[in-house]
Every structure is written in C-alpha cells, then in structure tokens.
Amino acid sequence: MSPRQMLWILALLLLLLAGWQFLRALWLGRASAPQSGPASAAMADEAGGEGDDGDGFDYAPQPRPAVSAPLAPEPAAPAADVFRAELEVSHLRRELEAQQALIALQRTEIEALRAEAAGLRQQLEEAMLAQPSTSPEYSEALRFAEQGYTAEEIAARCGITVAEAGLVLSLARTGGTRP
Structure with a gap:
C-alpha cells in the first residue's frame, strides 16, 4: 500500500468520524429539546418560535435560564475561620514589619558604604596628586x-x-x- 493510499484512507476515516460526531450532536439536541412541565411551556412562549423553522432543527437555540432555588442567605463564617484569618493577618503584619526593619538597616549600610567610597575616592585623588x-x-x-x-x-x-x-x-x- 502506497503512502498516497494510506493518506486517502486516513482522510476518509476522519470524514466518517466528523459525520458521526455531527449526527450525535443532532441526536443529543433533539433528545434534550422536549421538556415537560410549566418551565418548558414558558420557554416556548418566550421564544415565540424564534430560531425554529419547524423541521425539528434549532439553528439558533435560545439560552435556557437555569432553574435555581430561591436565594438563601449565606451562613456566617464559623468562628474558627475568622480566628484563622485574623491569625494569618497578624503573622503577615509581623513579617511586613521585619522586612521594613531589614530595608531600613540595608539603607543605612548603603549610605555608610557610599560615604566610605567617597572617602576612598578622595584619598585616591590626593595620592595621584602627591605622586612624583x-x-x-x-x-x-x-x-x-x-x-x-x-x-x-x-x-x-x-x-x-x-x-x-x-x-x-x-x-x-x-x-x-x-x-
């Protein structure tokens, strides 16, 4: 079997797979279309037949609102969660203070090093002038x-x-x- 024939067979298999997926999508769309109860009747009234041409295929299905239970107030966070959050915040504050102290120490060291470098630069200039x-x-x-x-x-x-x-x-x- 030549490589050309293998490519044709592979293309045919991919085409068959795409067709199968398309038919499955149509079948799943029809299986989920009929709904029973007052929610489906309200949906049909709201849609007014839009997007449905009567052949059973819905070209542009309307989004269906999710049926949800009435909103209940969220329960208050347990005291353990609040305590844990406060503990974490206090720990982060201590870390922040430690980092700020470290930054202040580094700034003073940098200033001292700058002053020392300026002194050494001046000594070097004086030594250059004093050379014979x-x-x-x-x-x-x-x-x-x-x-x-x-x-x-x-x-x-x-x-x-x-x-x-x-x-x-x-x-x-x-x-x-x-x-």
Missing part, C-alpha cells in the same frame, strides 16, 4: 645628580647607562623635575 612627576626608576638617579655626582658615578650606582645618567644630570641642572 618622575619615574621611580630614575628618582634615585635624580637625587644623586642633585647631590653633584657625575654621570659615570650615577650610572654605576643606579645600574643605568651613562647616556641615561647624562640625561638625568641635564634634567637636574635645568630644574625640569619640579612642576
């Missing part, structure tokens, strides 16, 4: 140059080349290290 304008590698060489050492002596003591020591000496003579 020369490289730390050459600060010792610069001190030796200010004390009057020669380029060869500075190079030997600081471990730099003679050319670098000469540059440090020229900086010290011109006063280029001071802002």
Whole structure:
C-alpha cells in the first residue's frame, strides 16, 4: 500500500468520524429539546418560535435560564475561620514589619558604604596628586645628580647607562623635575 493510499484512507476515516460526531450532536439536541412541565411551556412562549423553522432543527437555540432555588442567605463564617484569618493577618503584619526593619538597616549600610567610597575616592585623588612627576626608576638617579655626582658615578650606582645618567644630570641642572 502506497503512502498516497494510506493518506486517502486516513482522510476518509476522519470524514466518517466528523459525520458521526455531527449526527450525535443532532441526536443529543433533539433528545434534550422536549421538556415537560410549566418551565418548558414558558420557554416556548418566550421564544415565540424564534430560531425554529419547524423541521425539528434549532439553528439558533435560545439560552435556557437555569432553574435555581430561591436565594438563601449565606451562613456566617464559623468562628474558627475568622480566628484563622485574623491569625494569618497578624503573622503577615509581623513579617511586613521585619522586612521594613531589614530595608531600613540595608539603607543605612548603603549610605555608610557610599560615604566610605567617597572617602576612598578622595584619598585616591590626593595620592595621584602627591605622586612624583618622575619615574621611580630614575628618582634615585635624580637625587644623586642633585647631590653633584657625575654621570659615570650615577650610572654605576643606579645600574643605568651613562647616556641615561647624562640625561638625568641635564634634567637636574635645568630644574625640569619640579612642576
């Protein structure tokens, strides 16, 4: 059997199932249509034959009002339910107060952290301003140059080349290290 034939058979089965469901709906609609008693007579009078063309099929059935007993007042809630509700409300209030206290504590901690961060930021800015304008590698060489050492002596003591020591000496003579 080819897949095409299987699809045709499946479509036919689905069509038969849909037809069966349609016939069942018609049959159930007719079985529930005849009502006995004064309620059905009142319904027929209210509808006035609307939606019924006389062939037994109701194209637009009118909604049928539900028959209900006269409304009785609801019984008062038992005392246990009221007590349980009040207990739950008081428990929720305590939880709310605890959460509010926790929020207040967190707010104070946040403010303290902000103040500490501002202080650290200010210290960092002050430290940046206080740093020397020369490289730390050459600060010792610069001190030796200010004390009057020669380029060869500075190079030997600081471990730099003679050319670098000469540059440090020229900086010290011109006063280029001071802002």
